[in-house]
Amino acid sequence: MSVPMHVSLSKHHGLGNDFLVYDMAQGDQSNWPQLAQQWCERSTGVGADGLLLLTIVDNTKLGMRLYNADGSIAEMSGNGIRCLVQAAHFTLKGVAGTVYEVSTDAGSREAVVTSEWDDDTIHISVDMGYVEDLEEPHNWTSLQCDPMRPVRHVSLGNPHSVVGVEEVAAVDLAQLGSLVPHINLEIIEPGPETNAITMRVHERGSGETRSCGTGTCAVALAATIYTRGHLPARWIIKPPGGTLIVDIDGHSNATLTGPAELIKDYDVTSYLNV
Numbered sequence: 400m401s402v403p404m405h406v407s408l409s410k411h412h413g414l415g416n417d418f419l420v421y422d423m424a425q426g427d428q429s430n431w432p433q434l435a436q437q438w439c440e441r442s443t444g445v446g447a448d449g450l451l452l453l454t455i456v457d458n459t460k461l462g463m464r465l466y467n468a469d470g471s472i473a474e475m476s477g478n479g480i481r482c483l484v485q486a487a488h489f490t491l492k493g494v495a496g497t498v499y500e501v502s503t504d505a506g507s508r509e510a511v512v513t514s515e516w517d518d519d520t521i522h523i524s525v526d527m528g529y530v531e532d533l534e535e536p537h538n539w540t541s542l543q544c545d546p547m548r549p550v551r552h553v554s555l556g557n558p559h560s561v562v563g564v565e566e567v568a569a570v571d572l573a574q575l576g577s578l579v580p581h582i583n584l585e586i587i588e589p590g591p592e593t594n595a596i597t598m599r600v601h602e603r604g605s606g607e608t609r610s611c612g613t614g615t616c617a618v619a620l621a622a623t624i625y626t627r628g629h630l631p632a633r634w635i636i637k638p639p640g641g642t643l644i645v646d647i648d649g650h651s652n653a654t655l656t657g658p659a660e661l662i663k664d665y666d667v668t669s670y671l672n673v
Contacts, residue, residue, distance in 0.1 A: 406671060408438065409486050410447060410662040413478030415609030415640030417662065419447045420486040423454045423462075428671070432470030437670050439468035445665050448605045449473065451483045461487050461501045467604025475505035475556040477612015477643075481523040481659040484510045488521060489661070495521075505556020513656070520660045527555055527613065527653040530620045536560060541578045551621035555653065557603070558582045559617035563625060567599045576601025585614045587622065595635040596622050609640035616653035619645035 404426070408419045419438055428434060435450040437443075447468065454462030463483050465473045473479075484499050499510045509526040516522060533552040539560070544550055549563035560579065564570055564586045576584050584601045591597065598618050600611040615636040623632045630649045635642060643657040 404668065405666065406668045408445065408665045408667050410445060410665060411482035411485055411659055412662060413481045413610060413612060413657060413659050414638060414643065416478040416611060417447045418449050418451050418479050418482045419445055420451045420453050420483055422486070422490065423452055431466055434670060435466035435468065436470045438667060445667065448602070448608050449476065449479060451479055453483050453486055455487055455490065458491055459497065459499050461499055463501050463503045469604045471604040472504065473557060473604060475503050475613055477525060477527055477616060477655045478610055479612070480508060480510060480525055481612070481657065484512070484523055485521055485659040485661060488512055503556070516658070520658050522656070522658050524654060524656040527616050527655050530555055530616055530647070530651045530653050533558055536579060536582045538579055542575055549625045551624060553617045553620060555613040555616055557613055559585060559614055561585045561587060561617050561621035563587055567597055570599070572599050572601050572607055576607065583611060583614055585611070585618050587618050592635065594633065595637060597637045600638060610638040610643070612643070612655050615643045615645050616655055619647050619653065620651060623647060
């Protein structure tokens, strides 16, 4: 009878958007979509919005692959990349000021550990890349948006549709998100303070989450356009999980700044077929 190797995950969150991080130094697995579903299931597994596969190439170069809770692959996550960088930073015993180059399915991203708040929380700024316009997604008309309502379709390596509403709390976001499950759907309203946006998000492959990093960047560019503002611009974005800062430069490149917090380490050996 073989004795299974010890396999562990660390669980992190960025403003309540939580992820499991698996260090690929423990070995590759053949069934990542299935494991993502099992480990991310909140009633029978560890529970999370997604599974991050971390490859540490050297002291400053990292690799990232992200599986949603339903086992599908996501190209990029602004909250996820901060969680992955935190896991690597702790493993490498890094210091504040360290700059990491992270290879993702959406391209290379630069992440800077700007400060370390305590033993479990660090602050990270991520170059999220260019925010580009997209065509109207498939089945968008099923949402029956008023033609006068502000809408913007953009990509940060993954698709987003941003819709302005009168009151985000009053919207049945689960129902709307179910009509366009192939995109990330953000609803926004201005405030509560100047240069601030309140938002909710229904994420592709995960449902409604407490925060979405790429979504906040999509919201920041959309808000600049909606308000006929000028670039560069800085926005305070308020998803249900807390507050993130997004800077959009004069060429529509986004930088996302916010915390990542370690929740707990888990032994998941029992989930593996050995």
